[in-house]
Amino acid sequence: LSQYPHINKGLAGIVAFSSNKSFIDGEKGELIYAGYDIDTLAENASFEEVCFLLWNNRLPNQTELDDLNTKLQNSRELPQPVLNYIQNTSKNAEPMAVLRTAVSMLGDFHKVEADDTEEFRINKAITITAKIPTIIAAFDRSRSGKDIIEPLNEKSTAFNFLYMLNGEEPGEEAEKTMDLCLILHAEHGMNASTFTNRAICSTESDMYSSVTGAIGALKGPLHGGANQQVMNMLLDIDEKDADPVEYIHQRLDAKEKVMGFGHRVYKTMDPRARILRGMSKQLSEETGHTDLYEWSEAILETMKSEKDIDPNVDFFSATVYYSMGIKPDLYTCIFTMSRVSGWTGHYIEQAENNRLVRPRALYIGEKNKEWVPAEQR
Ligand code: SDX
Secondary structure, three states: OOOOOOOOHHHHOOOOOOOOOOEEEEOOEEEEOEEHHHHHHHHHOOHHHHHHHHHOOOOOOOOHHHHHHHHHHHHOOOOOOHHHHHOOOOOOHHHHHHHHHHHHHHHHHOEEEEEEEHHHHHHHHHHHHHHHHHHHHHHHHOOOOOOOOOOOOOOOOOHHHHHHHHOOOOHHHHEEEEEEHHHHHOOOOOOOOHHHHHHOOOOOHHHHHHHHHEEEEEOOOOOOHHHHHHHHHHHHHHHOOHHHHHHHHHHHOOOOOOOOOOOOOOOOOOOHHHHHHHHHHHHHHHHHOHHHHHHHHHHHHHHHHHHHHOHHHHHHHHHHHOOOOHHHHHHHHHHHHHHHHHHHHHHHHHHHHOOOOOOOOOOOOOOOOOOOOOHOO
């Protein structure tokens, strides 16, 4: 016991890895992906350029970007058994659970072993990243009794996702909005799902296993699952015709967490929330859902004045997706569609300079207990 007296509950503040992937200044509200500020990327990059950046630690030239786009376009289709699973599983299944199982199943169609060269690992990252949007859209259409739409062999990840989901080609604005959401969610340091992914990689397990584990971690409401809960909260306020400020006071009085607020690292506004807030405002005006946006602002003000807690990435992403007509239980899947680029980037980095992840626990149980046979207990 005396050898390990201090416990960092939740590993708060522990630095366990070095990484080129992202830098967060939680005091200033600054986020950098591999050297580029999030505002610069939001203004200029495409999601595919961000993928390349996270896998290679540099931006692609035009030929490399064209090559990546072609590879992604050629990798979007799903193996028939995965499609069969998506069509035959329960229509009431949680989309994140289906996504987790389908990604795990994809591993059956690749040699499941430690990926041994960087090029091989990047190709696997491309394959997984390309197929996730197809899985999400296929399950949503299948559970709604609609035909599954095959991916196009052209166009961006954002375009294809919206096309496969809705069955019609998205306009330029919708594609741009989705692309921006994918850029904003791509990477974020040693969050719980990235840590999970690194821990799995550190055992020299394969990339499908690490992404499957990471999806399981992201699904939880304290992590990526919060965006769906934010929307449920806003819809609950609407259904009950409640006053949003009173609603939040009641939650706080009951010592409940308000979803979409708080962060382990940020002590100020999450820079992604700042960008999404602007998008949410603009979209709400365009679509006429201004009430939801106004409630969000009222909730933000209440959380700031009552608890001095700021919104995180999940707060305004909810209303952005809602304005795009996307069902709330797909929001965390969209987070996954993006974050897979960061996870696989970390996998590649971890595999290049690996050491088994193996912390310790402080044993607080008894010792030297006497054995009592079962029939005498
Ligand atoms: C993501 O790590 C990442 O980078 C994650 C992420 C990424 O991109 O990967 O940014 C994505 O996961 C965003 C977070 C989504 N989760 C939520 O929105 C769920 C609601 N938020 C919280 O439960 C909480 O803020 C966490 C889980 C995000 C952070 O938890 P911590 O660091 O363990 O903080 P805590 O729970 O110990 O809270 C500290 C204090 C407490 O008050 P006191 O007991 O000290 O009085 O702040 C309060 C908490 O009660 N608090 C909240 C709150 N968040 C913190 N009170 C009400 N509502 C909240 N949301």
